[in-house]
Amino acid sequence: MNTDILEPQAVCSPITSSAIFIVATLNAGTEAAQTVKDWCGDVAGLVRSVGKRVPTGNLTCICGFSSNAWDRLFGHPRPASLHGFREFGGEGRHAPATPGDLLLHIRADQMDLCFELATQIMAVLGDAVTVVDEVQGFRYFDMRSIIGFVDGTENPVGRKAVNFTIVGDEDPGFSGGSYVLVQKYLHNMTAWNGLSVEAQERVIGRTKLSDIELDDAVKPSNSHSALTTITNADGEEVKILRDNMPFGRPGAGEFGTFFIGYARSPEPIEQMLENMFVGKPPGNYDKLLDFSTAVTGSLYFVPSADLLEELADR
Known part of the structure; x- marks a missing residue:
């Protein structure tokens, strides 16, 4: 794979302590489209x-x-695997597709930096877009999710992170790019905290304190870690890069996780969602979904940094 042709965006940058996620829709009219295109060269x-x-x-x-925003803003050519968010669901469980044309994943080690950049970006975009979701995420203690387990333990690092997340020769016009899928989950913390630690560990498939994966002999097949481990036809594990963030409003009883997964193709993330929501085999669904509800879902293509700047003139 040759990823030296175009410089990727900061997909594989180290995980930070703060983040702001902004999902926006593109407003009607040629003026709105031109504003967003011009912004591509300025961001x-x-x-x-x-x-x-x-x-x-x-x-x-x-x-x-x-996918829709790409067609409207940039036309052809387009990324080979870009499409709308694919919904998944079974009885009582649903991964919905929700509106979103533009995703901004702003991260830093200080929230004030994220806040300032978000303010400056939105001032430029102005009424060209409508923000439909905005989440301020925070790092929770030692890299834990809001439900108390360490998140992102199996993320690839170094060259492996690049190989699993950055498009290469399979789509040469879009090398250096990446695909990203986002979902917002809300958790029933009263029900979750009503479980014993041992029961929570069986749901997740890892120990809570030490973050060690349970042995296959005792790990349930419907645990979260079992269903989100994806292998290819050769039996090799296919990884994605997660940069999930907890968020919440304790006064409103809202406790959530903003899931964000980067991959070289949408396929492994979509397979994870099918395993979770439909089950593997069907019916053997992710037991974490008894306590967690997906309320948003959208899929995006992240062009290389070089292409992003060039798109202003397309």
Whole structure:
């Protein structure tokens, strides 16, 4: 694979302690479309301007476009595997598709950096877009999700992270790009905390304190870790890169996880969702869904940093 042709966006950057996720729809009219296209050439400069104020803050912004937005803004050619979010579901469980044309994944080690960059970006986009979801995420203790288990343990690192997340020669016009799928989950913490630690561990498939995966002999086949482990036809594991963030409003009783997964193709993430929501085999669904409800879902293509800038003139 040759990924030296185009520079990726900051997909494989280190996980930070803060993030803002903004999902927006593109408003009608040629003027709105042109504003977004012009912004494609400006966003890297905005990140540099804000990030320079705190050089150690690790500020980045990843920009993704939905299938519909790509067609409207940029036309052909288009990324080979870009399509609308595919819904999955079984009895009492549903992964819904919800509106979203533009995804902004802003992250840094300080929330003020994320906040400032989001403010500057939205000032430029103005009434060209309508924000349909905005989540401020935070790192929870030692990389734990809101339900108390460490999140992202099996993320690939280094060269493996690049190989699993960055498009290569299979779609040469879009090398250096990536696919990203996002969902917002809300958790029933009263019911979850009513389980014993041992019961929670069987749901997740890992120990809670030490974050060690349960032995296959005792790990249930409907545990979260069992159903989200994907292998290819050769028996090799196919990984994705997760940068999930907890969020919540304790006063409103809202406790959630913003799931965000990057991959070289949407296929492995979609297979995970099918395993979780439909079951493997069907009916053997992810028991975590007895306590967690997906309320949003959308899929985007993240062009390379070089292509993002070029798209302003397409």
